[in-house]
Amino acid sequence: MQYLEGRKYVVQAIFLVVAMVFGARLFYIQVLDGSYKLAADRNTLQRIVQTPYRGLIYDRNHKLLVQNTPVYDLMVVPREVKRLDTARFCQVMQMTVEEVREGLKTAKTFSRVKASPLVQNLSTPELAAIQDNLIDFPGFSIQARMARAYETQNLAHTLGYVGTITPALMENPKYAKYQPNEFLGRSGLESFYEQQLMGRRGVKYRMVNVRGIEKGAFRGGEFDTLSVAGQDLHTSIDIDLQQYGEMLMAGKRGSVVALDPKTGEILAAVSAPAYDPAVLTGKGMGNRYMDLLNQKERPLYNRPLGAPQPPGSVFKLVNELVALQMGTVSPATGFPCNWSLVRCTHRHEYPSNVSIAIKNSCNPYFYQVMRTAVMRGRSRNAREDVRLGLAEWRRQVMSFGLGDKLGVDMGSETKGRIPKPEFYDKLYGHHGWNFRTIYSLSIGQGEMGVTTMQMANVLATIANRGYYYTPHFVRGIGNGGPLPEYQQRHHTTVAPQHFEEIIPGMQQVVDGRGGTGNYASLAQFGISMAGKTGTVQNPHGADHATFAAFAPVEDPKIAIAVFIENAGFGGNSAAPLASLMIEKYLRGKVVRKKWEEWLPGSADRFVKHH
Template sequence: MQYLEGRRYVVLAIFTLVGLLFASRLFYLQVLDDSYKTAADRNTLQRQVQVPFRGLIYDRHDSLLVSNTPVYDLMVVPREVKRLDSAKFCQLMQMPLEDLRLGLRTAKAYSRVRPSPLIQNLSTPELASINDNLINFPGFRVQARMARAYRTQNLAHALGYVGSITPKLLESPKYAHYAPGENVGISGLESYYEPILMGRRGVQYRLVNVRGIDKGTFRGGEFDTLSQAGQDLHLSIDSDLQAYGEKLLAGRRGWIVALDPKTGEILCFVSAPHYEPQLLTGKGSGNRYMDLLRNPDRPLFDRPLMATFPPGSVFKLVNELVAMQLGVVTPATGFPCDQHLVHCTHRHEYPSNVNIAIKQSCNPYFYQVMRAAVVRGQSPNKFEDARLGLGQWQKMVKTFGLGEKLGVDMGHEKRGLIPSPEFYDKLRGYHHWNFKTVYSLSIGQGEIGITGLQMANVLATIANRGYYITPHFVRSIGASGQPLPQYRERHYTAVDTTLFKYLIPGMQEVVDGRGGTGSFASLAQYGISVAGKTGTVQNAHGEDHSTFAAFAPANDPKIAIAVFIENAGFGGTAAAPAAGLMMEKYLRGKVAPRRKRWEDWVMYGDFTKRRH
C-alpha cells in the first residue's frame, strides 16, 4: 500500500512537471509573438534626398527654351525581390528578358539594399498601365522626378542634354553627392552650368517601419534641410537668328557663328548637320543617340568648337596687323602681284596699298607682308633668322585668341594650332627650314588651324579695334543679371589699337566696292555698310571649302559673323551670301522677299558652278 501511495505521488509530480513545461512553452511562444509585433512596429530612420527643381533656360528675348516635365522611373531594391516571375514581369513592362537580367545585375553591383533605376523616363500613360500590377512584384517601386523638356527644335549642340549619371561620373569627387539614376548635364550648357542649374539638394529624415510604412518625420523635422531650386540661365542666343541659320545650312556641312562684338555674347551657333535636342530625352533616347552616333554625316559633332581648319584668306587680316605692329609695313606699303612667289586667283589692279590688297585678296602681296615680318635679319644664319622671326610672329598672333582655348562656357573646345619654331624643328629638323618652308601661313593655309568660334572672335576683335571679350552663351545667371566674371573682361592683342582702323576701308571694299570678292554679302541697299573678308580654303580631299567673315555696321558694329561651308568652293560664292542673309536678318529683323533667290541659292545651289 505504501508502495502504491508512493507511485501516485511520482505520477502526480510528473504530470505537474509536464504541465509546467507546457505552460512555460506557451508563455515563451506568447513572448516571441509579442516580440515580433514589437519589432514590426519598431521604426527605422530613413534618409531621403530631395532633388531640387532644375533651373530653366531662356533666350535673349526671354523666350523659354528648356523647362522641366514630370517623368517616372521604375526602381528596384535587389534584396526585396522575392520569387520574381520574370516572364510575367517582362510582359507587364514590355521589356526583353535579357534587359531585365542585365538591370538586376547592375543594381546588385551597386547595392543590394538601395534602390537603383531599372526603367527610366516612363510617361504618365505608361505609368498608369503598370501601376496597379506592381503590388504583385515586391522590390519594385515607382519614383517620380522632373526631366528636361526642350521647347525648341534648334540649338542642340549648344544646349546639350541631361541624362542619367554614368558610373564613370559617379567615381569622380565632383559628383560624389549624386546617386545612380539621378540626372546630370551630360554635354553643352547643361553640363558646363550643372552646379548652377542643379541647385542644392535637401535631406529629409523619415521614420519607416520594417513593412515600409511611413510613420512620419523624425523629431519634427529638426534635422531636415530644404532643397534649393537651381538658378535660371538667360542666354545671349537670338532664337530667330539661330533657326534661320539652321534653315540655311540644312543639308550642308559647316557652321555659322555670330557674336555681339561689344559684349562677346554669342548670337547664333549653328553646326550643320544638326538635330533636335528633344531626341536625346525620354524613353528610347539611348537608341536615338546611337543612331546619331552612327550617322556618317556626324550630326553630333560640334563643328564650331571642335573642327579646326586653315582659315584661308581671312587670316591675311591678322598677318597685316602683326606686320604693321612690327613696323615692317605701313598702310601705304605696296608689293607687286608676283606670281612666281605664290599663285594669285585672279587678275586685279596693282596692290599699291593695304586697301587694294585686302579688296583683291592678293596672295603675293600677303606673302611679302609675312616675309617682311619673319625675315628681319636678326641673325646672319637664314635658318636661325626664320626661327627668331616666326617665334615673335607666333606670340603676337596668339594674342588674338588663336592657338589656345578661348574659354567659352562649353566643354570640348579645341585650341587649334598656330605653329611655333619648335613645331617645325620637330617636323623638319632644327635649322632645316626657313620662310620658304612656311610661306603658306601668309595666306592662312598650311599647318595653321582655327575653330569657327575663333574666326568669329578675330572679326569681333577687329570690329572693337583691338580687343575682345571671351565669347559666351550665358548673359545672365539667375537674379544676378550678370554672366560669370570671366565674361566681362577685355583682352587686348599685342597690336596697337590705333592700327586696326587701317583695315576697315579695305574690308568695306571687299563687300561694297566694285569688283570686291564678297559683294554677295552687301547690304548697301539698306544703308548698312559691311566690312568683311572672303576665304577659299584649299582641300586636298575634294572641293575647296568656302568661308567668309565680317561685321556690320562697319563703323558701329553690332554683329560679327563667320561662315564656313565645306566643299562649297569660293568664299564669295557660298559663304558670303549666307553671311549677308544672316546679318540682314539680325540687323533688320527680316529678310526682304526679293532676297529669296539668295536663300534658295545657299540652301539648294550647286556651289561648284561659280555664280556671277
C-alpha cells in the same frame, strides 16, 4: 579550508568589479551617449533625398529654351522581389526577358535593399499601363522626378543634355556628392553650369516599419532639410537668329558663329549637321545617342568650338595687321601679283596699297607681307633669323585669341594651332627649314588651325579696333548681372590706328563693286559692312568656304564667321549666308527670300570665283 575561503572572496571580488564595469558602461551607453540610440533609430528610418528643380534656361530676349517636366521611373528593390512571373512582367512592361534579367542583375550589384531604377523615363501611357499591374509585382514601384523638356528644336550642341552619372565620373572628387543613378549635365551649358543649375539637395527622414511601410515623419521633421532650386541661366543667344542660321545650314556641314563685338556675347552658334535636343531625353535615349554617335556626318560634333581648320584668306587680315604693327609695311605698301611666289586665284590690277590687296585677296601680296614681317630685312638664307622672326610674328598673332583657348563657357572648346619654330624643328630639323617652308601661313593655309569661334572673335576684335571680350553664352545667372570674368578687355599687340587702315579694304570686299564678297552687300538696306572671303584648300575633296564680317562699320553690333565644308569659294556660299544672317539680326526680318533657296551646299554648282 581557510585558504579555500580566501579564494572564494577573491573570485567574488573579481565578479563584482566586472559587474560594476559592465554596469557603468551600460549606463554610459543608455543614458549619457546617444549614438547607439541613433544607430538603432536608423534601422527604422528611411532617408529620402529630395532632388531640387533644375534651373531653367532662357535666350537673350527672355524666351524659355529649357524647362522641367515630370517623368516616371520604374524602381526595384531586389530583396523584395518574390516569385516574379517573368513572362507576365515582360508583357506588362514591354521588356524582353534579357532586359529584365540584366536590369535585376545591375540593381543587385547596386544594392539588394535599396531601390534603383529598372526602367527610366516612362511616358504617361506606359505609366498608366504599368500602375494597374504593380500590385502583382512585389518589390517594384513608381518614382516621379523632373526631367528636361525643350521649347526649341535648335541649339542642341550649346544646350547639351542631362544624363545619369557614370562610375567614371563618380571617381572624380568634383562629383563626390552624387549618388549612383542620379542625373547631371553631360555636355554643353548643362555640364559647364552644372553646379548653378543643380541647386542644393534636401533630405527627409521618414519612420518605416519592418515591412517598409511609412509611419510618418521622424521627430516631426526636426532633421529634414529643404531642397533649393537651381539658378536660371540667361543666355546671350538670339534663338530666332539661331533657328534661322540652322535653317540656312540645313544639308551642309560646317558652322556659323555670331558675336556682339561690344560685349563678347554669343548671338548664335550653329553646328551643322544639327539635331533636335529632345532626341537625348526620354526612354531609349541611350540607343538614340549611339545612333547619333555612329552617323557618318557626326552630328554630335560641336564644330564652332571643336573643329579647328585652316581659316584661308580671312587670316590675311591678321597677317597684315601684325606687319603694320612691326612697321615692315605701311598702308601704301604695294607688292606685285607675282605668281612665281604663289598662285593667285585671278589676275587683277597692281595691288598698290593694302585696300586693293584685301579687296582682291591677292595671295602673292600677303606672301610678301609675311616675309617682310618674319625676315625684317634679314637674308632669306639666315635660317636662325627665320626662327626668331616666326616666334615674334606668332606672339603677336596669338594676341588675337588664336592658338589657345579663348575661355568660352563650354567644356568642348579646343585651342586651335599657330605653329611655333619648334614644330618645324621637329619636322625638318633645326636648320632644315626656311621661309619657303612656312609661307602658306601667310594666306591662312598649311599647319594652321582656327575654330569658327576664334575667327568670329578676330572680326569682333577688328570691329573694336584692337580688343575683344571673351566670347560667352551666359550673360547672367539667377538674378545676377553680367559675369565679371567676361567684362575684361583683352588687347592685341596691334595699335588701334592700324585697324582703321585695313577696314576700307574690307568694305570694298562687300560693297558690290568688284570685291570678292559682292554677294554679301547690304548696301540696298543702308547697312555698311566690312568683311573678308576665304577658300580653304582641301586635299580630300572640294575646297571649304569661309567668310567673316562685322556690321555696321560705324557702330558694330554683330561680328560673324561662316565655315562651310566642301562649298567652294567663300564669296559664293559663305558670304551670302552671313549676309542673310546679318540682315535678319539688324533688321529683324529677311526680304531676300530667293537667296535662301539659292545658297549652295556644294562647290560644283558655281563658277570659280574667289
